[in-house]
Amino acid sequence: MRRVRYDHQGGPLFTEEVPAPAPGPGELLVRAEAVGVTLPVVRKVREAAEPVPLGGEVAGEVVALGAGVGGFAVGDRVTGLCFGHGYAEVVPLLAPMAGPIPRGASAVDAVALVRSGLVALGVLDAAGARRGERALVTAAAGGVGHLAVQLARVRGASRVVAAVSDPAKAALPLALGADSAVAYADASWGEPVDYALDAVGGDLLGRVVGAVAPGGRLVAYSSGGGSISAYDLLAGAKTAIGFQMARIAREQPAWYERRRRELWELFAAGTVRPAVHATVPLDEAARAHEWIETRSNRGKVVLVI
Structure with a gap:
């Protein structure tokens, strides 16, 4: 082979x-x-x-x-x-x-939807996403990010902001339901959000913390590292949460299976499009x-x- x-x-x-x-x-x-x-x-x-x-x-x-x-x-x-x-x-x-x-789904559909969708659902669960809240998704045109944009809406987000590395990439998350899109280099990212899902890390991490409203939450799930100022968290009573999918898969198999079924149901209904x-x-x-x-x-x- x-x-x-x-x-x-x-x-x-x-x-x-x-x-x-x-x-x-x-x-x-x-x-x-x-x-x-x-x-x-x-x-x-x-x-x-x-x-x-x-x-x-x-x-x-x-x-x-x-x-x-x-x-x-x-x-x-x-x-x-x-x-x-x-x-x-x-x-x-x-x-x-x-x-x-499932019958009717292709192998390409499966690898585009399941693992990335499980990560997106996992970070939304970690964020404690509630109906009516405002969300920020970085890497919003990526494999996980474009699904997180859609799933944040499924979870009841009142506004979804898509952050992308290049303005030319904004069209995808906007077509999938984001209310607005910003580039990492933009001077302003608009009004603060209640929670942010960050897949980038590195130097962008501090910027993401700054985009979170007082009392809000950041979920970091990037392999790109980065540092957060403790003062920035304390001053705004903000919470930073680290998320790792492998740990969930090993320790919470019932969650893994339940969310996998949810993804395929949303796919079948046309609610989520990989x-x-x-x-x-x-x-x-x-x-x-x-x-x-x-x-x-x-x-x-x-x-x-």
Whole structure:
């Protein structure tokens, strides 16, 4: 089978022929149809001292079951997380992290919707989003951000502000229900918000704190780091919350499954629409990484096999 990897920090990515893996205990073996590309994986290629497997969101058909797996059968179409080599034609998925793809939905729909949508729902839950509140979403044209814009509205936000790196990217979140859009470099981001969902971090984090109204909440879920002034939180009685999806997936499986069902119901109703920037062949993974690394994508970037 074909698999994409790299052999030193920074890449480049290349395709190799390797034997297909066998499913381990508790795993599904899936013939991949689509693989979602994420910023954390792209950053690992650039930043990790040693090469790491390119994991991530995978959707496809179950071809084998590992020991102890129940609730799935060969031939089922599923989507889930691969923590090993996910940029491949055949990949192992942990059964608790996998879920069915409903009839009528494609593999590309699945990788654009489920994991990113779960993160978006998770940060909204962490923010304690309430009906009538004002929301700010950074990276609002990204894979998670464009879904967070829509889901904030589902959660009853009275106003949703979409923050983007480039004004040219504002059209997507505005088309998906944002009330207004701002660029990171704009002098003003308008009226303060009750909660902010930040996927950028770094130098932008202080700006996001400043956009939160007194008594408001910031949820930070970026892998980009950044620092917050304790005085800025104290002076405005603001709350900063860190969110990690992996922890929720490991420790709250009932939440994970409930929210996964909710996403597919919203998708079926047409309430939430995943946007795909581009689909590219597995052999062109480097091009997909470039879109993510330069933040030029509008929606999800997907490898198709």
